Amino acid sequence: MSNPDQNPAPTAATITIRANGPLLVQGDVKVINSAGEEIDRGGRVAFCRCGLSKNKPFCDASHKAAGFTAE
């Protein structure tokens, strides 16, 4: 049985799809990688959705130079 103290209920966050850009997550955000390690925490995180970032899963603005388009 899981300990609820180890898995607190998530707080509200907002995910905004930026036109021609990343997914912007705003709220109490903690990013965990596939190894279970926390790789970022904060109130505002941008995730790549163009596939070109050299710092995945985060956006590094490569979408701008590539002319990525998506609504």
Ligand code: FES
């Ligand atoms: S969306 Fe910004 S680098 Fe991919």
